[in-house]
Amino acid sequence: MSGKSSREERREQRLQQESEGERQERRKRLLQIGSALVFIAVVAVAVVIVVNSTGGDGGGEVDLEDTSLVEDQLSGIPQQGMALGQPGAKVTLYEYGDLQCPVCKAYSEEVIPNLIDSGVRGGAAKIEFRNFTIIGPESVPAGAAAVAAGMQGRGWDYIELFYRNQGPEASGYVTDEFLTEVAKGAGVPNVAKWNKDRKSSKVISEVEATTKEAQTLGFTGTPSFAVEGPGTSGKESLGTPGSAGEIEAAIEAAS
Amino acid sequence: MSAPAEGTLRAIATFVATFGIGVATYITIADSGGGSPVCVAGGSGCETVADSSYSHLFGANIAVFGIVGYVLLLTVALLRGDGARMAGFAISLGGFGYSVFLTYLELFKIEAICQWCVASAVLMTILFGLNAVRMVGYVGRPA
Numbered sequence: 001m002s003g004k005s006s007r008e009e010r011r012e013q014r015l016q017q018e019s020e021g022e023r024q025e026r027r028k029r030l031l032q033i034g035s036a037l038v039f040i041a042v043v044a045v046a047v048v049i050v051v052n053s054t055g056g057d058g059g060g061e062v063d064l065e066d067t068s069l070v071e072d073q074l075s076g077i078p079q080q081g082m083a084l085g086q087p088g089a090k091v092t093l094y095e096y097g098d099l100q101c102p103v104c105k106a107y108s109e110e111v112i113p114n115l116i117d118s119g120v121r122g123g124a125a126k127i128e129f130r131n132f133t134i135i136g137p138e139s140v141p142a143g144a145a146a147v148a149a150g151m152q153g154r155g156w157d158y159i160e161l162f163y164r165n166q167g168p169e170a171s172g173y174v175t176d177e178f179l180t181e182v183a184k185g186a187g188v189p190n191v192a193k194w195n196k197d198r199k200s201s202k203v204i205s206e207v208e209a210t211t212k213e214a215q216t217l218g219f220t221g222t223p224s225f226a227v228e229g230p231g232t233s234g235k236e237s238l239g240t241p242g243s244a245g246e247i248e249a250a251i252e253a254a255s
Numbered sequence: 256m257s258a259p260a261e262g263t264l265r266a267i268a269t270f271v272a273t274f275g276i277g278v279a280t281y282i283t284i285a286d287s288g289g290g291s292p293v294c295v296a297g298g299s300g301c302e303t304v305a306d307s308s309y310s311h312l313f314g315a316n317i318a319v320f321g322i323v324g325y326v327l328l329l330t331v332a333l334l335r336g337d338g339a340r341m342a343g344f345a346i347s348l349g350g351f352g353y354s355v356f357l358t359y360l361e362l363f364k365i366e367a368i369c370q371w372c373v374a375s376a377v378l379m380t381i382l383f384g385l386n387a388v389r390m391v392g393y394v395g396r397p398a
Binding site for chain 1: 302306307337340341344345351352355356359363364367390394395
């Protein structure tokens, strides 16, 4: 009787030991899985951060060029909204442009600096940039970003710096990061406000309105120019003049 | 040193996850109207972060994913057993890793700090700590 009981006790003990062993084994296995998860998480976070810091997601750092060149070119000239020059200048030259347009970039680099030196800096004329978004959908946020910068007196810094750092047409380079870097480079004082303004319906509507206006004036390409002054009857279309000289002559005639 | 009682860990995790749901819900609601969370101590950090391209993932505000994460963590805090212990550890580890990445973005990419995001990162870190202690201390043991 007692022999049977001790056999049962031993059996019970053995089963308990086996069960405890299984539990220990299971615990060991689960802890190993936990360690593997930690390892994977550390590697994943490290990889994502490294990829991000090298710009692999397309939204990395933007190295702007010609920031000081633009600053020098525009220094000392008053700006109001998208207009560059003395507010009381008799003649206004309107430029209808698209920030993504490579021809506009060429004008910005080769024609506009001459006009600034010959007419704008002296106070004879002011140039007003108006968005004419024809390249692609990204032209609208780009134009809106410039208008929002104009609300803080940095519209022309924004336009000129954008052109100097323009990417290939509609290639997707117009990201929030790119626009923000241009705003910072252009010296927009309150970037948070600019960020809010550029997305506002008021600013987007303005970009759409000036595009419609350009179409009403009969323009089909960018940049297109118009001039208005005492010598003109309202806004006179100049189309796309081939040189700074032609525009200077038009300003002279409008004076 | 022995781990705190599992019931205590679960109770704290329940409280912290509930708080996390509140924070993530506030960020989601504040963003849904085109606005941004209001920084309690002033400043425009929250606005800058909310307006950045990093604030959305697959078209949804990342705070929505935060709500899902906290709800899952609340659920596993209420459940017993190894499944809940391992799930709690894995989810909080993912949340903690993502919080580290978001903090990196705030500091080095967006260059602005949003207090609400920091609050969420702190809560997720606490939850990771609680779930890690729960997993290491009790996994493989009877519930």
